[in-house]
Amino acid sequence: MVKVWQAAEGITSQIEFQGLRKSGQMHKVRLTKNNYQLVAENSGQSPEVLMSNYNEALDSEKRTLSLLVETSFYQHGATEGAASEKIFDVEATLQAIQGNPELGKQILQLLLSNAATAIK
Numbered sequence: 001m002v003k004v005w006q007a008a009e010g011i012t013s014q015i016e017f018q019g020l021r022k023s024g025q026m027h028k029v030r031l032t033k034n035n036y037q038l039v040a041e042n043s044g045q046s047p048e049v050l051m052s053n054y055n056e057a058l059d060s061e062k063r064t065l066s067l068l069v070e071t072s073f074y075q076h077g078a079t080e081g082a083a084s085e086k087i088f089d090v091e092a093t094l095q096a097i098q099g100n101p102e103l104g105k106q107i108l109q110l111l112l113s114n115a116a117t118a119i120k
Contacts (some may be wrong), residue, residue: 025054064090 006014028039029050040047057065067090097104 022054025050026056029054 002017003014025039025043028042029036032038036047036050040050043050067088071088071090097107
């Protein structure tokens with residue numbers, strides 16, 4: 001039925017509605033800071049179903065978690081040689097970005113331009 005509608009509307013590339021729904025649900029989960037209960041109630045699902053189907057982490061979230069773990073682990077047990085190195089303070093950086101949306105835009109633009117350069 002959906003494919004018939006897409007053909008009738010002249011849509012040549014097929015829209016996968018499950019992927020679209022998953023994308024929307026994951027966006028809601030992130031907007032609510034992982035409040036699966038709220039998102040599940042909003043979509044008419046149980047939190048268990050929502051968590052089992054829509055629990056993928058973004059690469060950026062995985063990297064952030066890795067940095068948080070690394071920073072918290074090495075912050076207390078730095079060796080003599082590493083003591084002179086600056087430790088990246090993820091919390092302070094996140095607070096600075098949240099307090100200054102323009103800084104967040106600049107960082108994102110820098111990351112995107114570096115990623116585009118790396119792909120070339």
